[in-house]
Amino acid sequence: MWHRERQITDLEQRRQCYVTANSGYRRYRVELMNYLWLVHKGEVTPQGRADLEDARHAMHAAFAEAQMIASDPVLAELDAMTHTLSRAYSRTMRLEEGNPRPGQSFEEIHAVLAGVGDQWQAMRGAMRADLGVGPASDGPPAVGP
Structure with a gap:
């Protein structure tokens, strides 16, 4: 009986972790797109930056939790999404600083974020x-006998 209860608890823990991760990644992507638009329009505000950083930290916290709980296939997908969003973040910051590299225009960064x-x-x-x-x-999923 204990084994079955443990499996049910583990399943619920993973479910909650995945809800948190999905929500955190989605919020970060939205805030990153919002910030990219602020950069593009030359209207970056301290609040816009704070909103982006709050979402970014929440996504990193969700990823850290998932690294302890998620299955290997889920972790591989989260890792890939983290990489995509991190690249978009660094490109956005370079664009804001006026130092975009070739292939890192507003349109190209936006296309990456819109195309995930x-x-x-x-x-x-x-x-x-x-x-x-x-x-x-x-x-x-199996929850035991």
Whole structure:
């Protein structure tokens, strides 16, 4: 009986971790897009910067939690999304400083951020499959006899 209860607890812990991660990554992407627009329009404000940094720190905290709980396939997807968003962040900061590298214009950064749909779908799909609710799963995860 204890084994089954532990499996149920572990499943709920992963589910909550994935909700937090999905929410945190989504918020960070939105704030990064908002900030990119502020940079583009030359209207960066301390509040805009604070909103971005709050979302960025929340995403990093969600990622740190996931590193302790998530399955390997989910962690691989989160790692890839973290990399994509981190690159967009650093490119946005260089654009704000007036030092964009070739291929890092507003339009190109915006296209990356707007085009993460397939990557997002893969990340969410890995989470759902790990929880036994996605199409990649064969039904609910095993919770013991």
